[in-house]
Amino acid sequence: MADENPQVGRREFLTGVGVAGAAAATALAPVAPAQAQVIQAAAPAPAAKLPDGYMFLHPQEAQFVEAVVDHMVPKDELTPSGTDMGIATFIDRALGGSWGKGDRLYSQGPWGKGTANQGYQLPFAPAGLYRAAIEGSNAYCRKTFGKTFDQCSADQKETFLKDLAGGKIVLSGGLPGRAFFDLLYQNVMEGMFADPIYGGNKDKVGWKMLGFPGVYANNAENIKKFSDGRRFVADPTSIADMS
């Protein structure tokens, strides 16, 4: 294996698209717009810039979320810090939107504790859970370490997050810490690797870290060329790049 031919990028994409367009054109007419999109994709798309600031998180919540994402995704040789990658922005937008308010969540009681196999069983939609759990987490950290989570040392943050993940922490009011952690961790991963259009994964840096080529993927030719253990390398494309 070698990191084969870094120029395999947009040129390969465009070749692939031609093939895709031809194949699809023999099939069904509606594919024609795909070709139009590809032509647009060849022109540099302006980077999607979201305004700074938060729509849902209040200042103390923002400090907590930024501290979590910077601890989980520290600045190093691979990526900027989680906040600079937009992960806190992603979480803010998710909580402020319909998902945060409980879209697609069955919300009828009664509320049983349930087993781990029965999944999420709290009466909160995600936004409400974050609100209560951040308050509870800071209260726990003040009691245990004498300061809010964002003020804790790296070791203290690590201890808190590990205990939260391990189900060892019950937050104030009896809120199970593990349920919060599961959602928080899922959202951090989403903010790092979802399409940048949601405010995270800024400059596609999460995708670049992995070598994930993004949304543009007409690979009918690539599969023949790269089925021998060689690495396919391309500049990733996002939804905004192709819009």
Added chain:
Amino acid sequence: MATKLPPVDIVIVGMGWTGGIMAKELGPTGLKIVVLERGGQRSPQNDFAVPLIRDELRFSQRHDMMMDTSVDTYTIRNNPSETALPMRRLGSFLPGEGVGGAGVHWNGVTWRWPDHELRIRTKYEERYGRSFIPGDMPLQDWGISGPELEPYYDKFEYTAGVSGRAGNIKGQIQKGGNPFEDPRSRDYPLPPLVQNHAGQLFAKTAAELGYHPYTRPTANASQPYTNPDGMKIGQCQYCGFCERFGCEANAKGSPLITVIPVALRNPNVELRTYTWVTKVLKDSTGKKATGVLYTNVLTGEEVEQPADLVIISAYGLANVHLMLLSGIGKPYDPETQTGIIGKNYAYQAGANINLFFEDKSFNPFIATGGWGTSIDDIHTNWEFDRAPHGFIGGAYISVGGSNGRPITYRPVPPGTPQWGSDWKRATAKWYNNALTIGASASVMPNRYNYLELDKTYTNRFGSPLMRMTFDFKENEKKINLHAAKIIGDIAKAMNPTRMSNPAPRQSWSVVPYQSTHNTGGAVMGADPANSALNKYLQSWDLSNVFVTGASAFPHNSGYNPTGPVGALAFMSAEVIRDKYLKNPGPLI
């Protein structure tokens, strides 16, 4: 008070694969047919347009095209001593919603379940004796044989555009195919997809160890294709956004681009979207359906649609739910083991292992949904002796790899931390250098795995939710362990830099995605004493009700269910058209 509409000849509940097959096959009769679909219409050129369809967060994480659990869901528990609680969001399985149903977002894997699956009780008793079948396992024949179903498997494969290589044509074993499959009349309509590097490595090692690898058949088109109805299917682009997504290249065999538009060419076939069927109505004798009651979900209005024939073609679990809500057949009781509706519910067992190779790249994002390289040596291979292992059924083992979508696909070796710089380094290092060997294992029925109406929770229409009681039992645990041993042995022989421990599925959890292969609850069979439907999918209790889908399966194979789901629907449609409509009444 419901608005009562003029009667029609046939009402079909649900416009997915089987509703589409029924409407297409029965359309040419000229009878007035109404298809009721709870969700909306879908248009590939708009709903699946690039770039919006390539959105992992929206479609894979937030389930944009799937059942909305805030409207209707299931309550779940592992055994009757637990209190069932609602599945508050999707996880373990992903039913579809809208025209095309789950046939829009499936991967495409299309199998023929062999004769020894369809005649499972007879075959195991003959070979291993009655005592081999545990007392709490209501194992039963399907009332149909492999040769009877063969022409309809063929019809489904040619309709959906399946890519694969035959293993046995009319008794002649074919090189490169699955040598254990039942004889088929002809090859697949399309040649196999390109085999990826991971599949090549697996095939080489598996063959060296004496197994019989072949490329898995799937409705992802390896070439442009025109099906027997004249519907065009495009060439798969290996985009890595297949399962959970719609296909913008029209390269996935989906009812949306095959049977449904063909059905709707008939002016006598009417599709009504946004109609939620709440009940099948019966006459005063209780022996005949008179139509259905539905809610127009756009207005909330209740509507009665009278019909001479009712075909229930929703997702399998929804079929059983509707039968329970309508009082079709007697509900099953696990204590007395009496009643029929809800029995023999089954799911999918299995095991998997991750392998990491420092010197090989697999480009996981260059992928198609259902492709893979598989072995059937401990599954469809009837010569495999189950006696020393003490289980019924088995597992097929594959290297597939349907995607490299990074929110969920980030394999790392055991011992990697969950976050921090070391986590990032391991994630970056191994993302392109990992493969998974997976075993998909059968689930045999158990008296305590069943479906019934919940007594506490209701859906948005005021109907009780359906309650699922399920866990893997001894038979599944034995299969999982044996499969885990084999995948572990193959993995070692592939000589990876690192590997995980083989992980057999333990207790059923509703949280992580496992499979959408929910089977049983309204099972077919030869005897009304232990089945809800005859082999033509006709209700034993109400002869003008037919029920399609995997709810008819008396047990679950390791194989994905869509092959027999489609084949049984084609067979049932033919019998309705050629026999039932000429002389309505019980066919058996």
